[in-house]
Amino acid sequence: MMPRLHRSITSGLLIIWILSLTVYGGPLQADSSLDRIDCLPGGVEYGEDACLRKGCVWDPNVSNGIPHCFVPKKGYGYKVASAKLEYGRSFSVELERIAVDKSLYGGDYDRITFEVTYISNEILRFKLRDMENKRFQVPVQEKFELLNDLPEISTLAYKIDFNETIGEQFSFAIRRHYDNTILWDTSIGGLTFADQFLQIATYLPTENIYGFGENVHESFRHNMQYKTWALFSRDEPPSNGNINLYGVHPFYTCLENNGKSHGVLLLNSNAMDYTLLPAPALSYRAIGGILDFFVFVGETPEDVIFHYTSLIGRPVMPPYWALGFQISRYGYNNIGSMMAAVERTKNNNIPLDVQHADIDHMNNEKDFTWDEDNFPDLDKYMEREKEKGMHFIIILDPALVANDSSYEPYFEGLSRKVYITWPEDIPEEDRDYPPNVDTSTGIMFGKVWPPGPVAFPDFFKKETQEWWVEQIVKYYNNGLKFDGIWIDMNEPANFGTNHDIPWYCHDKENPGVCWSLHCPINKYDDPPYKTYAAYAYGKDVRLSDKTVCLAGTQGNNDMYRHYDVHSIYAWGQVIATLEAAHRATGQRSIVITRNTYPSFGQWAGHWLGDNFSRWVDLHRSIIGMLEFNLFGIPYVGADICGFFDVPSPEMCKRWQQLGAFYPFSRNHNGLNNPEQDPGAFGDEVAIPARRALEIRYRLLPYIYTLFYFSSLLGSTVVRPVFHEFPTDKNTFGIDRQFLWGPAVLISPVLEEGQTVVKAYLPNDVWYNYKTGQKETEVGKEIQITDLEDPPIHIRGGFILPAQDPGLNTAESRKNPMSLLVYLKDGQAVGDLFWDDGVSVGKKKS
Structure with a gap:
């Protein structure tokens, strides 16, 4: 095997690092059924004959969603034609198609270019496009802010490996610099660049994949068992199945085994699919544009969102x-x-x-x-x-x-x-x-x-x-x-x-x-x-x-x-x-x-669209809310009590308690349905709704401060528990609890007739918000039976700015303010951003 070369170019100096000989270019899994790139997606054509006509491999002896027809890893894709190295922060490689006699959907380009640009210390961009650059490229990048000049190569958070040997099948790997964790590895195969069919796939370092949207995901951490999802905006209510909804976000984050995190954006606005494979791996298929990727390498999950929003733009500051x-x-x-x-x-x-x-x-x-x-x-x-x-x-x-x-x-x-x-x-x-x-x-x-x-x-x-x-x-x-x-x-x-x-x-x-x-x-x-x-x-x-x-x-x-x-x-x-x-x-x-x-x-x-008055939609709303915070749109919420159908008083009560903690907290109802504003049900809903909203209004100075930092730094307002505890594996799959910023943990009631909430408290100091008492059991799941109010815990070491609630914010802003202090080892810190609440523009504290 040839040694892998890492090419890094900056400031007029070409540096070539010789890496140790490693096994690279083959499957990372022994079971070849875990990493198959489907050759006949959609079922329009199917069967062995159709499979072989496309130059793919047929295997009739699989089930459980594993593709019968799949793209071969070797002898398909592109090979290196020449490398055009330029001094500075970028380089390019010309590629030539291997199997010119076979085509998945026709219109293949025989020669394409692989371009790499070092955007910043933590952001790497790579493109695959046709040689003449006449294809559509997403114009939103015209609004991307210019980032800082590239620093010294030794401080980059990433490096990229590829085989430069002329005639060799092309693939590349992106690694985290300091520990060589492979973030992307395209040796899985399947690379296709045609007029109306683009495909690329990669192995992934873990199964902890989050993001992509807008879809109805049943869990925040993705199901990797050959699940295919569509991305193409559509007037479609959030119902069941792997359907595409109103927006498109080809962005995901990955939590690595050591708690580090990275994210990847495919900047493509054409109709596309993404498929998650158990290897673990990921494949994309798009029907236009180019393959234009940005990789964001962070130390923590919140770092990734900081870097992502530094590129796409920081969130708006709401009044x-x-x-x-x-x-x-x-x-x-x-x-x-x-x-x-x-x-x-x-x-x-x-x-x-x-x-x-x-x-x-x-x-x-x-x-x-x-x-x-x-x-x-x-x-x-x-x-x-x-x-x-x-x-x-x-x-x-x-x-x-x-x-x-x-x-x-x-x-x-x-x-x-x-x-x-x-x-x-x-x-x-x-x-x-x-x-x-x-x-x-x-x-x-x-x-x-x-x-x-x-x-x-x-x-x-x-x-x-x-x-x-x-x-x-x-x-x-x-x-x-x-x-x-x-x-x-x-x-x-x-x-x-x-x-x-x-x-x-x-x-x-x-x-x-x-x-x-x-x-x-x-x-x-x-x-x-x-x-x-x-x-x-x-x-x-x-x-x-x-x-x-x-x-x-x-x-x-x-x-x-x-x-x-x-x-x-x-x-x-x-x-x-x-x-x-x-x-x-x-x-x-x-x-x-x-x-x-x-x-x-x-x-x-x-x-989150025209949802339904169903218990499952309470849970789904948390997932959607968490995803849109990853996407740089933290002002988000679902229609409380549901848009379609008729909620029971119990459902509306629990939804009002949950919705009091949506950043965008709105009760909205569909045509010809009975009234469902919280006062319409009488005391059964009105009293718990009032109590939950009074908690929200008391903590509005804290929420407002979170939005200020979000507008300034891109941080999430509502965040997954693992964003604060990225080395605690018990948090990786949590999507029935969520955090407001780093300090407030909400564990809502989400099921009909529920009398006990099982809430995980990471290994830290936690206080019961209602009683003010310190929890004695942490690092484990606890059972909460007092469900009169939504269960809330405050993390020790934080000071929360608060204000006596009023019947609206105009009244509450006139009320006395206070500081809620939750000690950890005798100390606590906090932040407050305060202005008139309506002036245009961001103000510095």
């Missing part, structure tokens, strides 16, 4: 009032029911800061309008309540109705060419237009909530962002004086795509009156590999299901296909919406978005 309790409902239907919900909450002395207005407050679901028949004097009501310390958040959807001649926002956008259009390479006769619209504009119309065809703003155009800001500011000045904005349906969602009789069509005998968008057959809407984002819903489902046609064009000079930018549709929207909210209100505001992607946390928070 103080946005940390208060919030209520909402799709289906108030009139101002009386909205006012009644607010009064019920106040009359039960339940702290309340924010009332939301969903689309039922609009005039025919049209943005920048309100229904003055059913919501008369809504503007005056908002003004009166705001004088008492309340705040209001209104909803906006991206799609604008196009057949209302009196609707100015649409026509202003039309004159400025702000909408997604059909591409020139789709002939006019193949484009699908609704009846009675002007087709000369080339706009791609769809159907969402408003009564008529809609157009979708193209937020990749600067002109569109400016138009969106102007519409919001104009509406604030002439309409409702909102405090924050909730942007929904921005995957983007479209109803009934490719369906002859969509679900909203009530005239089945005359389906022509229920027009829905049909996408013509083309390479973008019908790629050779559709990814699990399509075939999870049926073998005939297309990627454009529930959205606009992927062939659509976007950006200045039609520079993008929707195929490439679909999952980052709302990127420009979140930026423009926060700017508009700041400009309109003159204060710090908050934006809550459904579609998310890496970097969105700089401008917006997120709610």
Whole structure:
């Protein structure tokens, strides 16, 4: 075996380190069934003949999800053609395809480039792209902040090994510098770079893998038994199965065996899959763009998030009032029911800061309008309540109705060419237009909530962002004086795509009156590999299901296909919406978005979507909350008591107790469901909700301080227990407990009829928050039977800033403050960040 070379290039000096001879390039596991890269994912083609045609290996004698057809490790992929070494912080290697007579999905590139760039001490970037660099690359990196100059090579936290021998099969390994732990090892094989199919795989150092999203994961630590998940934004409620939801986050963290941690981001916005293998290993499949990876090497799990957010941008600092309790409902239907919900909450002395207005407050679901028949004097009501310390958040959807001649926002956008259009390479006769619209504009119309065809703003155009800001500011000045904005349906969602009789069509005998968008057959809407984002819903489902046609064009000079930018549709929207909210209100505001992607946390928070009133969703909400803190979006929460279905009083009680500790704490309800704000159930829910929220409001100065450090350093607000105890293996799988920062441990009730909570207390000093007593049993699981309030423990050695609670934050901020001191070895420390809570910009303490 050839010795492995580690090439490190900096400051005009080429350094070659000769490493000791090691076994490298073969499987790390003796059992070859643990690391198979599936050659026939999706089941569209299957069987031995299909397998062999692709040049893969067939094994009929396996079960339990192990692939029968898999990519061979040797003789497939790319070999080294030449190494182009440049002085400085990067180098590149040219690669040549090995098996030119076989192809998984066609369109393979015969020559590609492997590029490595040392971004910082702790961040390594590597790319695999075609030689001519004409392919789509994710534009969000234009907003990545420039990092520091590269320091001396000896201080790098990583090193990269590869075989430079011409003609040898190419693979590489990334190691942690000081102990040689292998973080990535592509000798598992499967490397593919084709026009519409990219694949790469790696061995992993442990099974402690966290992150990836947005999916409904049943556990925070991933299941490694050949589990495949889709990443492609979709209007899909968080239900069951390995389906893809509203956002896309190709980022994971790994906790190594010694407690060190690292993270990896694949910067790709095309539809993709990721599969976790028991080796342990990981494979990716994407249908466009390039393979553009960032590796973040940290000392601790929190270090990794610090480095990750240093690249994608630090989280937004919410206004103080946005940390208060919030209520909402799709289906108030009139101002009386909205006012009644607010009064019920106040009359039960339940702290309340924010009332939301969903689309039922609009005039025919049209943005920048309100229904003055059913919501008369809504503007005056908002003004009166705001004088008492309340705040209001209104909803906006991206799609604008196009057949209302009196609707100015649409026509202003039309004159400025702000909408997604059909591409020139789709002939006019193949484009699908609704009846009675002007087709000369080339706009791609769809159907969402408003009564008529809609157009979708193209937020990749600067002109569109400016138009969106102007519409919001104009509406604030002439309409409702909102405090924050909730942007929904921005995957983007479209109803009934490719369906002859969509679900909203009530005239089945005359389906022509229920027009829905049909996408013509083309390479973008019908790629050779559709990814699990399509075939999870049926073998005939297309990627454009529930959205606009992927062939659509976007950006200045039609520079993008929707195929490439679909999952980052709302990127420009979140930026423009926060700017508009700041400009309109003159204060710090908050934006809550459904579609998310890496970097969105700089401008917006997120709610976990249209969940269900089921006990399992309480547990799932903790997992989602922990994941979005990894993703750099700490202002997150689930709809308390569930959006769909009807919660029992017991469920709503326990959910209110849990939801009091969501960073974004909102009770939200679906159309036609009974009222479920905590006051609607009587004392059975109202009293425990009040008690839990009083704890939250008492600790708001602590939470606010956590958000300040998050905005400054990127740290998590809600964090997994292992982030504070990374060498305690008992914490690695905990996802029924969570921490607020480093000091507050919450162990909620999550099951029907539960009378005992089993809570793990890591080996440290812990105090029972309710009694103030020090726990005598630590480093083990304890049983808690006092469940009147959510079980909370405070870690010794910390001082928590606190304040007497009020009925809203305007009142509580006038109340006396205190310090809650929890000693460890006679000492304790703490932090407090305090400002007026609403000024725009970050303030230094």
